Amino acid sequence: MSEKPAPETAASAAAAPERPATGQTPILQARGLVKRYGRVTALAGADLELYPGEILAVIGDNGAGKSSLIKALSGALVPDAGEILVDGTPVRLPSPIAAREAGIETVHQSLAVSPSLDIATNLFLGRELRKPGILGSVFRMLDRSRMRDEARRHLDDLGIMTIQNPGQAVETLSGGQRQAVAVARAAAFGNKVVIMDEPTAALGVRESRAVLDLTLRVRDNGLPVILISHNMPHVFEVADRVHVQRLGRRIATLDPAGCGMADAVAVMTGAVDPADLPEEAHAPGGSL
Numbered sequence: 526m527s528e529k530p531a532p533e534t535a536a537s538a539a540a541a542p543e544r545p546a547t548g549q550t551p552i553l554q555a556r557g558l559v560k561r562y563g564r565v566t567a568l569a570g571a572d573l574e575l576y577p578g579e580i581l582a583v584i585g586d587n588g589a590g591k592s593s594l595i596k597a598l599s600g601a602l603v604p605d606a607g608e609i610l611v612d613g614t615p616v617r618l619p620s621p622i623a624a625r626e627a628g629i630e631t632v633h634q635s636l637a638v639s640p641s642l643d644i645a646t647n648l649f650l651g652r653e654l655r656k657p658g659i660l661g662s663v664f665r666m667l668d669r670s671r672m673r674d675e676a677r678r679h680l681d682d683l684g685i686m687t688i689q690n691p692g693q694a695v696e697t698l699s700g701g702q703r704q705a706v707a708v709a710r711a712a713a714f715g716n717k718v719v720i721m722d723e724p725t726a727a728l729g730v731r732e733s734r735a736v737l738d739l740t741l742r743v744r745d746n747g748l749p750v751i752l753i754s755h756n757m758p759h760v761f762e763v764a765d766r767v768h769v770q771r772l773g774r775r776i777a778t779l780d781p782a783g784c785g786m787a788d789a790v791a792v793m794t795g796a797v798d799p800a801d802l803p804e805e806a807h808a809p810g811g812s813l
C-alpha cells in the first residue's frame with residue numbers, strides 16, 4: 526500500500542535526465558499569468574512548469590510575485606489572465622477547495638494547524654472520517670480510532686518517527702514537529718502536487734533539517750514539490766531546478782548543480798542578466 530512508485534523506465538526519458546523528468550508533460554503548469562491590484566502588477570505574465578519527480582524551488586526578491594503565483598496555483602486568487610494546466614489540461618481553480626480537488630495541497634507560511642487539537646484531528650481537519658453505518662451517516666460520529674491509525678500510517682510513511690503519539694495535542698509539539706504535521710497532511714491528501722511556502726522560515730537549525738529531509742521524502746514518495754524559500758543554502762541543497770521570479774515574471778530557471786548561490790542571487794536582484802550566465806547554469810524545461 527505504501528510502496529514507492531516504480532522508477533521511470535529509461536526508455537521513457539531517453540534524452541532527459543532521470544530527475545527532473547523535464548521531457549514529460551508538466552504535472553502543473555502556469556502560462557502567462559497576470560494579476561493586477563489597482564496600479565500594482567503582482568504577476569506580469571508569469572510562467573511556471575513543475576515536472577514529475579522534482580523539487581522546484583521558487584526564489585525572488587520581496588514583491589517579486591512569488592506568493593501571488595503560489596496563490597494562483599492553490600486557488601487562493603484568480604488571475605486576470607493566463608492559464609493553469611494540470612497534466613497538460615487547462616483547469617479553473619476558483620477556490621482552494623477546487624485546487625485540493627485537483628490534487629494540489631499547499632502548506633501555507635502561516636500554519637493552519639489548530640494547536641489545541643490532537644495530531645490526528647489536525648490531519649483530518651475538514652475531511653474527518655465518520656463511523657461506518659448509521660452512527661456516522663446520521664449521528665455524524667467521528668471514527669477517532671481509525672483517524673489515529675491512519676495518522677500513524679501517514680507519519681510513518683514520511684518517516685516522522687519523533688512524533689510518538691498521534692493523540693498528542695499539537696500545542697505540545699516543537700515548531701518543527703508542527704511543520705511536519707502540516708507537511709504530512711499535505712502529503713497525505715495531495716495526490717499531484719505539494720506546495721510549501723517558506724516552510725523553514727520560522728525554524729531552528731535542527732528543525733529546518735527535519736523539514737528539509739521530509740521535503741525530500743515527499744518527493745521520493747512520488748509527489749513533486751514547489752518550495753518557496755529565501756534561504757539559498759536550503760534551496761541549493763534540495764532543489765532539482767530553481768525558478769527565479771522577478772518583477773512578476775519568471776526570468777530564468779537555473780540548475781543548482783550548474784551555478785552557484787551568488788549567481789542565483791545576482792539574477793534574482795537584477796545584477797546579472799540570466800542570458801550572460803553559462804549554459805550549464807540553466808536548467809532544462811521552460812527556461813525562456
Ligand SMILES: Nc1ncnc2c1ncn2[C@@H]1O[C@H](COP(=O)(O)OP(=O)(O)OP(=O)(O)O)[C@@H](O)[C@H]1O
Pocket residue numbers: 562565566567568585586587588589590591592593594
Ligand atoms: N492584496 C494585494 N493588494 C495590493 N497589492 C498586492 C496584494 N498582494 C500583493 N500585492 C503586491 O503585489 C506584488 C507581489 O506581491 P507578492 O506577495 O506576490 O510578492 P512576494 O514575491 O511573495 O514577496 P515576499 O518575498 O515579500 O513575500 C507586491 O508589490 C505586492 O505589494
Ligand SMILES: [Mg+2]
Pocket residue numbers: 591592593
Ligand atoms: Mg510572499
